Amino acid sequence: MSTSHSSQSHDSPSPEATLQGPGLHGAGRISDRFWSPRLELVRDVVVPYQWEVLNDQVPDATPSHAIENFRIAAGEQQGTFHGMVFQDSDVAKWLEAVAYLLQHERDETLEQRADDTIELIARAQHEDGYLNTYFTCQAPGERWTNLCECHELYCAGHMIEAAVAYFEATGKRRLLEVMCRFVDHVETVFGHESGQIAGYDGHPEIELALMRLYDATGEPRYLKLCRFFVEERGQLPHFYDLEWERRGRTHHDFGAGTQPFMLHKKTYSQAHAPVHEQDRAVGHAVRFAYLCTGMAQLAQRSDDKALLATCRRLWDNMASRQLYVTGGIGAQAPEESFTTDFDLPNDTVYGETCAAIGVVFLARQMLAAEPDRRYADVMERALYNNVLAGMSLDGQHFFYVNPLEVDPKVLADNPILEHVKPVRQRWFTCACCPPNLARLIASLDRYVVGCADDTAWVHLYIGGEFELPLSAGTLRLHQETDMPWQGAVTLTIGADVPVQARLALRIPAWAEGFEVSLDGERLDAEMSSNGYLELERQWQDGDRIALRLEMPVRRVYPHRALRHDAGRVALQRGPLVYCLEQADNGERLHDIALREGGIVDTLEGTDALSGMTLLRAEALRENAAGEALYRFDDAPTYTRTEAVFVPYFAWANRQEGEMRVWTRELPRRA
Amino acid sequence: MSTSHSSQSHDSPSPEATLQGPGLHGAGRISDRFWSPRLELVRDVVVPYQWEVLNDQVPDATPSHAIENFRIAAGEQQGTFHGMVFQDSDVAKWLEAVAYLLQHERDETLEQRADDTIELIARAQHEDGYLNTYFTCQAPGERWTNLCECHELYCAGHMIEAAVAYFEATGKRRLLEVMCRFVDHVETVFGHESGQIAGYDGHPEIELALMRLYDATGEPRYLKLCRFFVEERGQLPHFYDLEWERRGRTHHDFGAGTQPFMLHKKTYSQAHAPVHEQDRAVGHAVRFAYLCTGMAQLAQRSDDKALLATCRRLWDNMASRQLYVTGGIGAQAPEESFTTDFDLPNDTVYGETCAAIGVVFLARQMLAAEPDRRYADVMERALYNNVLAGMSLDGQHFFYVNPLEVDPKVLADNPILEHVKPVRQRWFTCACCPPNLARLIASLDRYVVGCADDTAWVHLYIGGEFELPLSAGTLRLHQETDMPWQGAVTLTIGADVPVQARLALRIPAWAEGFEVSLDGERLDAEMSSNGYLELERQWQDGDRIALRLEMPVRRVYPHRALRHDAGRVALQRGPLVYCLEQADNGERLHDIALREGGIVDTLEGTDALSGMTLLRAEALRENAAGEALYRFDDAPTYTRTEAVFVPYFAWANRQEGEMRVWTRELPRRA
Missing domain, CATH: 2.60.40.1180 (Golgi alpha-mannosidase II)
Known part of the structure; x- marks a missing residue:
């Protein structure tokens, strides 16, 4: 995407290779009182910290080993692979974020660092184009033997995204060429010919990445390969079963559930049926969003109306039955997955930051395919609420999980809440969310x-x-x-x-x-x-x-099938969903009830929330009624009070405490 | 306990050996329109079925192997041990239930079967008195090496209970003598002398059993051994650590959590501190109830006021902060454990039938120690609600888990609800609840x-x-x-x-x-x-x-700290807690709201619920408001209706469907 900046670049990317097809989004330059400071946080805090993590320079963080893995793979250092099987993607996401930052503003030091990293990556590439440090260092004989579980094409996808972004930002083709070579190799490995693998990755990502590579290069083979991966998914005989048999029924261990494993894996990764037969959002939420993003791109670029209808059907199920009011998806934590229609628990929710980012990605592609505000409304809802809540106001702490209701007192003693944190964390062993936030915020101009x-x-x-x-x-x-x-x-x-x-x-x-x-x-x-x-x-x-x-405070009421929210209301003003916090309202937020039609006015935030608009609502607070756990015939009484609501994205930036989005509302007359 | 029946017995147990101390409970004979049919179900359905299970005669059930284990241990059959490490206790609980049935009514066939089983058990006993089929058949060199995890004294405790009950019912001393020999052996193994083990079982049970043995025999050594186990618990250096080190830091696998394991085990089994320092109900709910039951017996029989105060403190925490309105305990499923004060989720709850039975056991001993209706009220609450709900009206199906809120539609897709069943099951691999129900109902006269x-x-x-x-x-x-x-x-x-x-x-x-x-x-x-x-x-x-x-319908209101029940009410009439079921009220029970002060009248149950008093309440039902998942400024409207409530114990005896105990209540004026 040719921007005023890219014209300053060293090489000149061909502008006609970008921005193909209707409804695509151009790049630009954000200059915004709300977003620019966040972009600066990404530039000044998140991306530099991420670099230190990748290089194992943060004393109190688990070593990432991600850069070292590339050095070992390149034969420049002795040692063994460490980290997740998808550790390479951390480097890719860093590079992609760097690309967007460079597109906004030149930074020679940062660019040199990126160039050096790209050279390292290039040196880790095999003669035949293959690139993956886990399979190079740890399991050299096992390339392409466990697509279901081992993220081989997922890592490729992230590196392709980085390559395209870096090319678009700097005009430099080095990483793009590396990744085109890799994709050319992938193309020989996958297919229906004898000796080829008719399979696909357990974690979708390669699909959307191939579409970006197609956009950047105009090379139709990349679109064709994307279509292959999309169309193979869920076909019978099932690829996961076949490769499982081939490798002797072994599993790569990343936490098997108790359900029949192979069947579970299929639903978990949206491979339970061919995509054109799928009609509900199921399985791992991030996988779902990434797969549909790639499918929507493919549908739009190839004018495939049937595939677009599939995307629309899956979107509609997600958006009208399985989406949190904060724009989050993934109602259950053990599998980081969807549960079922109209099942949106507020406290045990996963609501991963990456999944909401995936919703933003998908919404953008649906808008490109068929502009309609329903996509943009959800994109905005996810962006301003679930996504933004993933990062602290200082840019140094992150939520992986984004609950709509938290009581810190109960988290430690109930394993089903083990994933919920009442305060943002510095970094994670599985570091997907912070880099994902970084690349989204750095590229927000594209949305x-x-x-x-x-x-x-x-x-x-x-x-x-x-x-x-x-x-x-x-x-x-x-x-x-x-x-x-x-x-x-x-x-x-x-x-x-x-x-x-x-x-x-x-x-x-x-x-x-x-x-x-x-x-x-x-x-x-x-x-x-x-x-x-x-x-x-x-x-x-x-x-x-x-x-x-007109941006009055709106009272949001849930569909009556949403049993966790029955009798409750949320407050929203503009795109921002609000919540109660203990810092303003004391303990026992469940005690607070709004009155139907009660006045809600705005309030200027102070201290950490300075510059923000808070809400102050007429409310009732349940009075104490003795110490009995249960009492007979003594209905609660209420005292009038005011409740203060803060933007959901800004919660947990003061003291640790309770938080709640859905507040009880008492009807005027029962 | 000398009853009119026991005078017909073959031998004559000495009556002065029973019913010692103040406040103890006598036996009797139930003749009750409500309970007698349930006792008959236990006699005619549960206990015979249980016998078939123990003997692997039920084609569609997982083989229990429990009787066969004894045959193998007795050297009368070739083969290997199968089942849980505590499989022996299934036989013990069957025998104990049989004893109570025989106490009510002679049955020569049943008694012969029990006598034969007792002889088999006797033949499985070692020369030195030791008795445990797992350690005899499976791990003969490992006796007393893993008290923390392997239920060795727990199994002994259940067999002691069976022995005492069988002696009291029939006057026959055979099993009593077997178990006295075993306990005499245990007495040589445990203690503070050199070569002895200063430890205790991970699953409390031996304590209450030793007190029953003391009651039955008057032998003070048994009380002393009980005191030893109670007082050793939680002392430092910690016994679990010591035995773990001694056996080379290995674990007997029965599902380790992700928390630091040894520390976790201590809290899980109430061994995190000496009992006199404990002030909250923590850990596995059944273990807690069994431990406190033994402690309360010990305190009462030995007039130990400090220990009684400990029991009272633990009871008070349980009953006033961690008890479901159904009398259940155990708010979390992964560990079958308590969570924390005022944390009582209705849908993800465990509420094990055995744990509520444990509440009944404990209440009985607290009543013996200090008669006060607060104990009897809780005993009755647990008995008529959580306990009784554990068994279907036909006596053939059982709940292990007793939720207060179920939507069958959402169970399959959320692993945190995996333990919740919407219909009672025929039997369980870990078959603790049905036999426990059988022995409680068969001995109800003692309460x-x-x-x-x-x-x-x-x-x-x-x-x-x-x-x-x-x-x-x-x-x-x-x-x-x-x-x-x-x-x-x-x-x-x-x-x-x-x-x-x-x-x-x-x-x-x-x-x-x-x-x-x-x-x-x-x-x-x-x-x-x-x-x-x-x-x-x-x-x-x-x-x-x-x-x-006077038994009007009472509206039960929750303590305001109970966040899962805020704005809700439960209905109770007499000891019975009521619930809504889909069978009477259609789907979306969360849509139904009672009106504060609205009329509730009674109604005769029909068909499966014939003979029961149901409730019919003035209610409001939320109207549909379109298909939007979230809508702005369009508060719900309600239509007047009637809601039908059925006794909680009788739920899930008709079609599979939603159920809910706590119902929304709208105040008259907000």
């Missing part, structure tokens, strides 16, 4: 707008400068806003020549109303059926659109 | 009354004939009642000569009021501080007390 033919969609209201390559010419879009705190957005057009085009502004579902004006003159525009406000005209340099989205 | 000096306490209102051995002479008490359906009880005295004594009738906490009359004349009696109505006089044959306990 804001989309273009196809003569239409540019504005999906997210985030300040910055975005390029809109339209059929009649390229526009620049300058956004200014105080979102998520205020609903006003100013969009200023930059154009070298006037361009006839349609500008489609998303009207979020949370907006109670809106007003739009052009150059100070109010427009009587109507929202189209897909939830966008379409403004068509010949755009001139300096055209200025003022959009005002 | 009804208690005597000490000149006072007889009536703890439970269950029809039958009970002997009251008082200081001034023995009375017979004949109870007639329709409990738990009606609150009227008639108590008729049988006396060969007039006896001056105090009769203390429990006034249950659930009774809103009471009336009592003697021979038709109303008495103006007051309840004493311990919750009993004390009637003192010279009792004559034919004296007739009519007690009427």
Whole structure:
């Protein structure tokens, strides 16, 4: 994606190789009061810390060994492989985040570090193109023998993503070439010919990565290989069974469940049926989101309407039956998986940061395939709530798991809550979430707008400068806003020549109303059926659109099938979901009940929450009624009080304490 | 305990060896419209089926191998040990239940079967008195090397209980002598002398069994050995560590957790501190209840006030902070354990049938030590709800786990609900609950009354004939009642000569009021501080007390610290806790809300629930509000309806479906 920055690059990536097909998203430059500081945290704190971790330079962290694995694989150091079987992907995600940072701002030291790392990776590549430090160092004879469990193509996928991003950011082709060589090798290994493997990875990722490689290179073989992996999935006889038999029914140990293992593995990794027969979101939540992201890209780039319908069906099940109000997915922790429709427990939830990031990835591809605010609404919900809650305000601590209800007192004594942490952690042995957050925030400019033919969609209201390559010419879009705190957005057009085009502004579902004006003159525009406000005209340099989205506090009520939320309400203002914290409201948050229709007003946050809009709600608090565990015929009484709500993303940035998103609400009259 | 039956026995057990100390409970004969049919189910269905299981005669059940293990241990059959390390206790529990049945009614075939089994057990005993088929057949060199994990003294304890019960029922001393020999051997193995083991069993049971053996034989060495085991528990250096080191840090595998193992084992089995330092119910719920039962017996028989205070402290924590409204304990499934104060989840609960039975055992001993209705109220709550729910109405199916909230739709897809079954099972590999139910129901007569000096306490209102051995002479008490359906009880005295004594009738906490009359004349009696109505006089044959306990439907409200029940209510009538079932109320029971102060009336059950009193409550039902998973500012509306509640013990006897004890309640005005 050709940006103003990439034109400063050493080599010149061919712009025609990027941004193919309708509805794709351009890159830009974020300049936003809310997001820019977070981007800076990623640049100044997260990515440098991550580098230290990868190089085992953090004294109190479990050594990552990830860089050392590459040195050993390259034959430059003695030693054995250490870490997860997918340890290589940590290096890939770091490189990908670095690429996005470099795209925003040159940093010679960082770029040199990345270049050196890429050279190291290149030296770890085998003659035939193969690249994976686990199988090079630890199990050299076992390449491609356990796709189900060993993340071989998953690691390849992440490195491809890094390669494409680094190429797009710097124009440097070194890693891109390394990965094209690897993919060319993969292409010889997989297929239906004799001696080839008709299989696919247990952890989807290669699919979306191949589509990015196809976008970057225009090479149709990559799209074809992606299609192969998507279409093989879940076919019978089942590949997992076949490779399991071939390797003598052994398993790579990463925590088997008690269910019949092979059957379980299939559902867990969305391989229980061919994708076109799947109609529900099942299994490991991150795997699901990554698979569907790749499928949506493939459907859109190859104009495959049946595959797109599959994506839509799976999205709809996820979004309308299995999505937390925070935009999280994955209701159960033991398998980090979906459970079943309308089953969304608030305390035992997994809600992995990576899974919500996967929802953002998938929403972006669905928007590219068919712009509709339902995708953008969910993307925004996930981004501003579950995703953002994954990182502390100081950028130094992270949540893997994002509960909607926590009582720190009960966590230690119940193993089913073992995964829930009441405070963010410095880093993790399985370090997927922090680097994933880093690469998403660093590339957030790619989620804001989309273009196809003569239409540019504005999906997210985030300040910055975005390029809109339209059929009649390229526009620049300058956004200014105080979102998520205020609903006003100013969009200023930059154009070298006037361009006839349609500008489609998303009207979020949370907006109670809106007003739009052009150059100070109010427009009587109507929202189209897909939830966008379409403004068509010949755009001139300096055209200025003022959009005002009404952003009152909304009371969110759950579908009546959501049994964990029955009788409860959540508060939302703009894209932000709010929660109660013990820091403001004392212990026993379950004691607090809002009154139906009670007043909720806003409040300025202070100290750690300075600059944020908090909410203050009329509430009732259950009175003490003696020490009896159970008492007869003595209904609770309530005292009027005020309850303070803080943005969910900002929870656990003060003292350790209780938190709760869904609050009881008492109807006016029963 | 000398009963009218035991006088028919072959040998004559010495009556002075039983019923020592204040407040102990006599045996009797149940003749009760509610309980007699259940006793018959145990006699006609449960115990015969159990015998078939023990002998591997049930085609569709996992072979128990328990009897065969004894044959192999006796050298009468070739083969290897199979089953749990505590498989012997299944035979012991069967024998104990048989003993109680024979005490009620002679059955020559059954008695012959028991006698044969006892002879087999005797032949499996070693020369030195040792008896345990696992360590005899499977690990002959490893006796007493893993007390922490291997249930060696636990199995001994159950066989001692069987021996005492069989002796009391039949007067036959064969098994009693076998077990006395074993205990004499145990006495040489454990102690503080050189070469002895200063340790104790990981699963408490031997303690309460030794107290029963002491009661039956009057032999003070057994009380002393019990005290040794109680007092050693949790001392430092820790016995589990020492024996672990001695056997080379190996574990007997029965499912280790991920927590540091040895530390975990200590809390799990109440060995984390000396018992006098313990102040909370922790660890495995059955172990806790069994340990405290033995401790309470020891405290009472030896007049150990400090130990009694420990029991009271542990009871109070359990009963006032960790007890389900159904009388269940054990809030978490992975360890079958307590979690922490005021943490009582309704759906992920364990609530093992055996643990509630343990609560009944413990309550009985606390009542013996200090009669107070708070113990009897909990005993009754556990018995009529959690315990009784463990068995289907046909006596052929059993619950191990007793949830207070079930939605069958969500069980399969969430591993944290894997232990919850929506229908009772035929039998279990680890078959502890059905035999435990059998022995409790068969011995229920021992829980009804208690005597000490000149006072007889009536703890439970269950029809039958009970002997009251008082200081001034023995009375017979004949109870007639329709409990738990009606609150009227008639108590008729049988006396060969007039006896001056105090009769203390429990006034249950659930009774809103009471009336009592003697021979038709109303008495103006007051309840004493311990919750009993004390009637003192010279009792004559034919004296007739009519007690009427007011038994309206009571609304049960939870302590405000119980976050899972906030805003909810349970219905109780008499000792019975009620629940909603899908069979009467359709799907989505969480949609139903009672109205504060709404009318609840009674209703006759039909079909499977025929003869039971059901409840019908004014209720509101949330209306559908579209298909959106989350909707803005559109508070739920409700339609007036009626909700039908059934006794908790009777749930899951119709179709598979949802169940819920705690129902939302909407206050009259918010």
